[in-house]
Amino acid sequence: METRLTLRLNESIIEKAKEYARSRNISLSKMVEQYLDSIVSTNEITGKQIELTPLVKELSGVIKVSTDFDYKKDYSDYLEKKYQ
Template sequence: MSTLSLTLDDDLINQAQEYARRTGTDLSVLVAELLRPVVVPARPRRPLSPAVEALAGCIILPPDFDYKKALGDALAEKYR
């Protein structure tokens, strides 16, 4: 493992150290976790099955559709 020196604003460093303490992690681990998604290429996604792909675009929802509310309503109805 290598050592890296960064120059950051003192307030940012203090806030990051406090966050690391609160979450019980090391500041180096925190920085690595934040950098990894940016620098490591994402794995290619598996192709969708033809059955799932055929469903694309089969429903048009209004722009203000609230998925969480609709799901909650459906579950409340199911378990009533």
């Protein structure tokens, strides 16, 4: 069931949001709905797992890393070389 909601927002924010939505071929109402849904259904308070976007699902598993890979050490080594 859809229900109407009235919001009071800064006019410049509304215009920027409309432009953003238009550039992504989505209505502002749908964009706000998706945003609110993501907040209430995927945060740590609710305990629900975050739903992955199609792009993230597609990219998951593309890079294979060994189980003993130490990403913190690798990044530290990278930064050390970068700033020598």
